[in-house]
Amino acid sequence: MSDKPILIVGGGPAGLSAAHAAAASGRKAVIVEKADRLGGAPILQGYAKLVPSHEWAKDAIGGMVARVQANPNVTVLTGAEVQAFDGAPGAFVATLKDGRKLEVDAAILATGFTHFDSLNKPEWGFGTYPDVVTTVQVEQMISSGAGIRCPSDGRVPDRVAILLCVGSRDRQIGREWCSKICCTVSANIAMEIRELSPKTNVYIYYMDIRTFGLLEGDYYWKSQEEAKVKYIKARIAEVTSDGNRLVVKGEDTLVKRPITIPFDMVVHAIGMDPNVDNMTLSAVFGVGLNRYGYIDKATTYAHLAETNRPGVYVCGAATGPETIDDSIAQGQAAALAALTGAGVPMLKAAE
Amino acid sequence: MTAHAKLPNPPISDPVSDLPVVPYEKLEEIFEDIRKHPVYDHEIHGCLNCGICTATCPSAQYYDYSPREIVQLLWTENLEGIYDAMQEKIWACAQCYTCAARCPFENSPGGLVMIMREVAIKHELPSVKEVLRPFSRVLLKVVSTGNQLAPNMITKEAFPDWGPNVAKVDAPLMLLRKAIPMPTMHTLDTAWEVNLKTSVELYTIWEATGVLKQLESVDENLFDVVSDVMEEKRDEWEEWLEDNEDEDDD
Ligand SMILES: Cc1cc2nc3c(=O)[nH]c(=O)nc-3n(C[C@H](O)[C@H](O)[C@H](O)COP(=O)(O)OP(=O)(O)OC[C@H]3O[C@@H](n4cnc5c(N)ncnc54)[C@H](O)[C@@H]3O)c2cc1C
Ligand code: SF4
Numbered sequence: 001m002s003d004k005p006i007l008i009v010g011g012g013p014a015g016l017s018a019a020h021a022a023a024a025s026g027r028k029a030v031i032v033e034k035a036d037r038l039g040g041a042p043i044l045q046g047y048a049k050l051v052p053s054h055e056w057a058k059d060a061i062g063g064m065v066a067r068v069q070a071n072p073n074v075t076v077l078t079g080a081e082v083q084a085f086d087g088a089p090g091a092f093v094a095t096l097k098d099g100r101k102l103e104v105d106a107a108i109l110a111t112g113f114t115h116f117d118s119l120n121k122p123e124w125g126f127g128t129y130p131d132v133v134t135t136v137q138v139e140q141m142i143s144s145g146a147g148i149r150c151p152s153d154g155r156v157p158d159r160v161a162i163l164l165c166v167g168s169r170d171r172q173i174g175r176e177w178c179s180k181i182c183c184t185v186s187a188n189i190a191m192e193i194r195e196l197s198p199k200t201n202v203y204i205y206y207m208d209i210r211t212f213g214l215l216e217g218d219y220y221w222k223s224q225e226e227a228k229v230k231y232i233k234a235r236i237a238e239v240t241s242d243g244n245r246l247v248v249k250g251e252d253t254l255v256k257r258p259i260t261i262p263f264d265m266v267v268h269a270i271g272m273d274p275n276v277d278n279m280t281l282s283a284v285f286g287v288g289l290n291r292y293g294y295i296d297k298a299t300t301y302a303h304l305a306e307t308n309r310p311g312v313y314v315c316g317a318a319t320g321p322e323t324i325d326d327s328i329a330q331g332q333a334a335a336l337a338a339l340t341g342a343g344v345p346m347l348k349a350a351e
Numbered sequence: 352m353t354a355h356a357k358l359p360n361p362p363i364s365d366p367v368s369d370l371p372v373v374p375y376e377k378l379e380e381i382f383e384d385i386r387k388h389p390v391y392d393h394e395i396h397g398c399l400n401c402g403i404c405t406a407t408c409p410s411a412q413y414y415d416y417s418p419r420e421i422v423q424l425l426w427t428e429n430l431e432g433i434y435d436a437m438q439e440k441i442w443a444c445a446q447c448y449t450c451a452a453r454c455p456f457e458n459s460p461g462g463l464v465m466i467m468r469e470v471a472i473k474h475e476l477p478s479v480k481e482v483l484r485p486f487s488r489v490l491l492k493v494v495s496t497g498n499q500l501a502p503n504m505i506t507k508e509a510f511p512d513w514g515p516n517v518a519k520v521d522a523p524l525m526l527l528r529k530a531i532p533m534p535t536m537h538t539l540d541t542a543w544e545v546n547l548k549t550s551v552e553l554y555t556i557w558e559a560t561g562v563l564k565q566l567e568s569v570d571e572n573l574f575d576v577v578s579d580v581m582e583e584k585r586d587e588w589e590e591w592l593e594d595n596e597d598e599d600d601d
């Protein structure tokens with residue numbers, strides 16, 4: 001068994017899970033994380049209570065961070081990035097931006113996603129009106145304890161609209177995927193808003209509701225039955241202002257008429273873009289990207305985590321929109337693949 | 352084929368309509384003509400049923416008209432629905448193409464309406480004549496001069512048939528027009544004065560593209576009037592050419 005560590009790029013839920021799994025099996029792991037701390041999107045962006053556990057992100061993912069930091073088999077390098085990656089499976093050399101070199105056995109890319117930037121959909125008012133915010137901002141309002149307030153004047157909103165599929169399912173901006181988690185996250189946020197601020201009414205504008213699997217009952221149904229959240233089948237066409245309140249314009253497709261409705265706050269349920277670093281990662285690690293710009297998986301069933309380069313594996317939201325729990329499962333799968341050299345022809349020949 | 356198609360003489364979907372019953376074969380023929388149009392596949396790719404097109408459509412604000420409905424009827428191949436929409440609704444579209452600029456599937460509902468209008472004319476649907484009748488004056492000017500109006504011609508007196516909203520024309524249009532940062536005022540004098548050569552070229556285009564043939568099926572009287580105008584202009588043009596040839600020889 002090699003005594004070289006397994007390189008894990010990215011310290012979000014997927015990378016933390018891969019590091020923990022590798023270390024738990026007695027191998028060494030080194031995490032190279034670009035940000036100044038571990039935890040990935042849930043920690044770096046300050047998410048509130050997570051779907052589907054209702055645990056606070058800082059406790060749940062914070063716990064994963066602490067577990068890895070306490071493990072002597074895991075080395076954590078923050079504020080670091082890989083600049084070159086040479087060699088072959090079992091004998092790779094990763095050169096970091098600061099010049100440090102790491103000899104590693106295999107690499108796992110757990111580099112995650114980038115939040116959609118709502119400025120790319122100017123007709124929905126983000127960047128023009130201060131009370132148009134994103135789900136990430138609402139998560140921060142909740143997790144920081146600031147509460148649900150209109151950024152313009154700090155008032156508690158009477159009426160909040162959540163617009164689904166912002167930055168997803170839209171060919172106009174080259175994003176033909178569904179971001180998978182934002183329906184459920186929005187239902188969750190809607191319930192939290194209703195709980196924190198019972199006088200605030202919440203309306204969700206949707207094309208389809210994708211609270212898949214067991215999330216249907218706990219989020220789509222519960223948000224209606226218990227929190228009285230209203231769902232309107234319409235994709236909003238534009239958000240403007242009458243000088244006083246925000247005005248959303250759409251078509252209620254069930255009633256079949258155009259609608260124009262005032263709101264105090266509009267929330268964009270932003271999607272999960274491919275990591276903006278993916279072109280660089282693709283060049284540095286020699287891995288392919290799929291047609292949407294996420295890191296491509298070589299096989300669907302045989303080895304979950306393989307890329308097209310033997311010895312380099314991938315997991316989590318780096319491969320496409322994923323939930324935290326799936327990213328964690330994929331992190332473990334990637335660790336197992338890296339430990340066993342899955343898909344590496346040389347090792348197979350030696351067997 | 353649906354079960355419906357096997358009925359001997361299926362009625363169209365609207366039970367209270369007094370329009371004549373249309374045989375299924377006719378509905379299919381109309382749909383085929385739409386579907387086979389050279390740009391059909393370019394204008395429709397699928398539909399998310401999201402309603403953005405209808406929300407941004409100016410006509411949907413005023414009429415019982417919805418571009419999303421048009422797209423859905425075509426995409427789901429609702430032949431009766433398509434036929435019904437071709438009776439009146441497709442004529443409500445203003446051809447502004449806001450829908451096409453916004454559709455997240457990059458469909459063009461406005462482009463589909465254009466195709467349906469062409470097919471409605473080809474099949475001489477009664478709606479075509481009914482809907483276009485009030486516009487014969489406009490058509491005459493457009494076809495014979497290539498231009499509909501000069502801005503100063505838009506007055507309530509001139510357009511009583513525009514309904515109560517024509518009062519809004521009271522806005523200081525002349526003044527507003529002066530604010531446009533390019534010369535437009537010359538069209539006041541020249542709107543209907545078309546260069547002879549341009550006229551003749553225009554008529555050639557109308558003929559070559561089948562517009563004249565369409566006009567003939569929509570409004571025979573108008574067609575006759577336009578044909579006379581065309582003949583006259585062409586004669587004038589021939590004369591002018593002959594005169595100028597003489598001069599060239601000098
Ligand atoms: C608003 C919102 C709310 C959400 N809420 C939930 C929820 O409640 N429940 C749930 O299951 N999912 C939720 N998600 C999805 C969740 O964020 C992802 O499933 C999860 O973050 C994916 O984990 P990851 O480790 O694959 O990627 P990330 O969390 O994106 O972590 C990637 C890490 O890699 C680092 N990195 C990136 N590029 C490089 C590089 N070039 N070099 C080195 N390091 C790099 C990043 O800094 C980051 O730390 C939510 C998503 C959004 C947008
Ligand atoms: S999960 Fe829901 S909100 Fe997110 S892209 Fe898919 S359908 Fe849209």
Ligand code: SF4
Pocket residue numbers: 404407408409410411418443444445446447448449450451460461462464
């Ligand atoms: S082109 Fe027609 S259907 Fe499209 S927005 Fe304009 S008026 Fe509406």
Ligand code: SF4
Pocket residue numbers: 397398399400401402403404405418419422453454455456457458460
């Ligand atoms: S905007 Fe496009 S996708 Fe949405 S309803 Fe209209 S045609 Fe369908």
